[in-house]
Amino acid sequence: MEIDVDYVARLARIEIAPEKLEQLRRDMAAIVGYIDELKECDVTGIEPTAHAAKLCNVWREDVPGEPYAREEMLANAPAVIQGELIKVPQVLPGEGMN
Amino acid sequence: MTDFTVKGLAEQLAAGKITSTEIVKECLARVAARDGEVKAFLEINEANVLAAAAESDARRAAGNILSPYDGIPVGIKDCIAVKGERCSCASKLLEPVKSPFDSTAVARLKKAGFIPFGRLNMDEFAMGSSCENSAFQRTCNPLDTTRVPGGSSGGSAAAVAAGFVPAALGSDTGGSIRQPASFCGITGLKPTYGRISRSGLVAFASSLDQIGPMTQNVEDAAILLDVMAGFDPMDSTSLPNPAGGWADAVRQAGDLKGVRIGLPKEYFATEGLSPAVAKVMEDAVNKVRALGAETVEVSMPHTKYAVAVYYIVATAEASANLARFDGVRYGARAESRDLLESYFRTRGDGFGDEVKRRILLGTYVLSSGYYDAYYLRAQKVRTLIRRDFEEAAKVCDVLMTPVTPAVAFRFGEKSDPLQMYLSDIFTISLNLAGACGVSVPAGKDPESNMPVGVQFMAPALAETRLLQVARSFEKA
Secondary structure (H helix, E strand, O other): OOOOHHHHHHHOOOOOOHHHHHHHHHHHHHHHHHHHHHHHOOOOOOOOOOOOOOOOOOOOOOOOOOOOOHHHHHOOOOOEEOOOEEOOOOOOOOOOOO | OOOOOHHHHHHHHHOOOOOHHHHHHHHHHHHHHHHHHHOOEEEOOHHHHHHHHHHHHHHHHOOOOOOOOOOOEEEEEOOEOOOOOEOOOOOOOOOOOEOOOOOHHHHHHHHOOOEEEEEEOOOHHHOOOOOOOOOOOOOOEOOEOOEOOOOOOHHHHHHHHOOOOOOEEEEOOOOOOHHHHHHHOOEEEEOOOOOOOOOOEOOOOOOOOOEEEEEOOHHHHHHHHHHHOOOOOOOOOOOOOOOOOHHHHHHOOOOOOOOEEEEEHHHHOOOOOOHHHHHHHHHHHHHHHHOOOEEEEEOOHHHHHHHHHHHHHHHHHHHHHHHHOOOOOOOOOOOOOOHHHHHHHHHHHHOOHHHHHHHHHHHHHHOOOOOHHHHHHHHHHHHHHHHHHHHHHHHOOEEEEEOOOOOOOEOOOOOOHHHHHHOOOOOHHHHHHOOEEEEEEEEEOOOOOOEEEEEEEEOOOOHHHHHHHHHHHHHO
């Protein structure tokens, strides 16, 4: 099974070093070859299981709680502006303002 | 400190023979003496654990203990959040992140006076069976440092087996508590899916993940389960069913008269089951019969598909769950010209090879044109695996199986990812079915002298029966 690892990596937003591509392609082909065994299992008329617990529509009261401290949350941000905004890299590609 | 179990320490604390500060200092001394070699801990905040111990001692002196276990340290796997501490999942991407809140499991431990003690190493994002996928260090099996401790909760298993802490928390998505427990010769409990809140457990595969205790014996596992289990409004998949009373139930465990123990033939006929594990299982079967149990052969015909189903379902869920790690709001962000490049580089630099492999596999099985063939089909086969458990439950009370096909392997021995995945064959089905299971020490491989565990499995919510049988087995 030929897998377009480049394409899948783009979907997943992961940069793959060129020298790792071939090994990854081989590993994934082997794993997909193995999981292909499922095709021999007869699943006619079988409902899918998405979840092990038989719970649905779990509601709770909409009660406001204490928010987390802003400084604590921002302390984890990679870049912060004026102590209150998360700075992100330029959103549109090309020559930027910075 | 002759008895270093949770129960034993609680008794010594109650009798005034020791203080929490002495226990914590003993743990720190043991870590200082040997963790340079074992490398179970990523970090221990000494000032914090000593301060918590002093507070506990003050409560006890004032007659205000939070529970009989007030002042006992518990090691925490690095994917379970502790307020103010880092929570990296052994990943470079999350290395700088400090948790602003306690996971519910940890909050409940603290409420009972337990002291969260250190961050324990693991396979990155809990993806692995050997701890070799940690971005930071290689944890060794304390019983033979040329061998792996198992994974992904390898740091937790190693820390308990080495006697660094009386108990630890792990998480189990496809065997990550039970397999390292077996490799290190300790007890590892995977509760029913939803028993312990997942709030504050960094999600790997949300329909499979479950926190559980890793301990020196079954009674300690029951004690910790009592403290942590029960509905949590912060996790809509946590079970509303009554929880608790397991420690008391375990203390009443007697022999196994009237208990029907199922032996699934597919687990014993597996290719690659080592002679050492087969022999321990044979002895275990004789032991439960001698205790009065009736053993019945059962068939779970879809077991052979479990690994394939798991590596579709778990990777699909992981590809969605790990999409949040984009370096925008937290974590290590790679330098880039624009946002899109930042996503690619942050994730390319931040994730290790195995995590990338699994995200890509999950993305692939969910991608347009493949969804029905892989993901939907896997969910249907998951139904058949669940039914195997339901059918077995009609003729037996618990199932008894090996935990792993062989004892702890050596570093680098399983370099092929698929071979590594196949070693999870006996533990994965339980997560897919949402049932509960426990690994308890059962014997040793005479050649390597490494421990071999036996796995007991019971239907969802049947922890009382599961733990009583495991306790009877353990003490006989």
